[in-house]
Amino acid sequence: MGQTFGKPTSNPFQNSSLFSSLKLSSSSHPFFDQNMALRPSIFSTLKRPPVAKPSDFIPLFNDCIAAASSRTxxxxxxxxxxxxxxxxxxxxTQVFLMTYMTQSVSLNLTDTFNCTTMTPEQRILLGADxxxxxxxxxxxxxxxxxxxxxxxxVKREDAEENGASPDACSESVQMAQKESSNNNMYERLVDFCASIGKDCYALFLFLGRKNDKGNIYGVLSNNFEAANGKCKIDRVFIENFFKGSRYLHTPSGMMQAIVTKKAEDNLTLMIKFS
Incomplete structure (x- = not known):
């Protein structure tokens, strides 16, 4: 099963009506089709593995985001x-990320859609969590x-900056801070994504906003670098994307837009994760 039938070297069942009906006779049979040996058996198509679609992982990703958002x-x-x-x-941040990762492992999502957490040094240098x-x-x-x-x-972020982090005194973190002192965290993330190309997106994930402290929002784009030299990339710049926005994408809608985008096209979306 699953293999192509070839020419038999001998045919001890030549008189069998069953094998005659299947035309599996020797090469001397007058009705033998020479092209038959080149054709795949009908049985070989029965267990053909399904072809994975680019969007197959999106429902699983949406489930992971729903769990992480609800928990946060x-x-x-x-x-x-x-x-x-x-x-x-x-x-x-850790509650959101750990809940997402736990759910993604349970759904066997990690072989298709991976999540890599940054070290404290990488977070400072690249601006990514x-x-x-x-x-x-x-x-x-x-x-x-x-x-x-x-x-x-803003109040939470101010409290974090004023508090002492257990990693703040490490030599490697201090070196990373010195190395990246010319840009703020927003600019580092934009620069990091721009260095990779249009298939790398910067996503600013808001755990609560000024007028909606209990929901989670996001601004995603592969074109933030277009603002370099024109205006300062900071929190105000990011939040301005919500002003006048008539539509907020869902997490699955965001991912669908990403995987179906044409190469080198720009894409900017506002998303509600909760």
């Missing part, structure tokens, strides 16, 4: 009656990349 919202919306519990921006990548098969080389930088409510 519990912390964004929680109010401690005693006003003692205040999750830091770092904790909120993690990088998502659509993988080619069978090489598993990244075909499309999305570098994610998490943004929090």
């Amino acid at each position: 919202q519990e912390y964004l919306l929680f109010k401690d009656p005693e006003d003692k519990f205040h999750p830091s921006p770092e904790v909120l 993690w990088v998502w990548a659509v993988l080619e098969k069978p090489t598993k080389n990244p075909r499309i990349q999305i570098a994610v930088q998490v943004l929090h409510l």
Whole structure:
């Protein structure tokens, strides 16, 4: 089964009506079709593996995002009656990322759509908290990349900057900070994506916004570098994309737009993740 039938060297079943009806006689049979040996058996098509579509992973990605967003919202919306519990921006980022990764492993998504977290040094140098990548098969080389930088409510970010980070005193982190001191975190992410090309997107992920503290939004583009030299790339610049925006994509809509985009085309989207 699954193999092509060739010419038999002998035919002990020549008188069998079953084999005569299948025309599997010897080469001397007057009705033998020489092209038959070149044709694949009908049985070889029965177990043909399904051809993977570029968008097959999108529903699984959407499930992972839904789980991560829902879990993170519990912390964004929680109010401690005693006003003692205040999750830091770092904790909120880790809650989102760990929930996403747990779900992606359980759904066997990692062979198609990978997630790579950055070290403290990489986060400073590249401006990314993690990088998502659509993988080619069978090489598993990244075909499309999305570098994610998490943004929090301004008060939370100010508290994080004023607090002491356990990694802040390490020599490697201090060297990374010195190396990247010329650009802010937003500009580093934009530069990183631009250095790779149009198949690398910068995604600024907002865990809460000024007028909507309990939801998660995003601004994604492979063309932020067009603003270099024209205006400053900072939080105000990113948030301005929401002004006048009539449509917010879903996570699955965002990913569908990415995988169907023509090469070298620009793409900028606003997304609601929760």
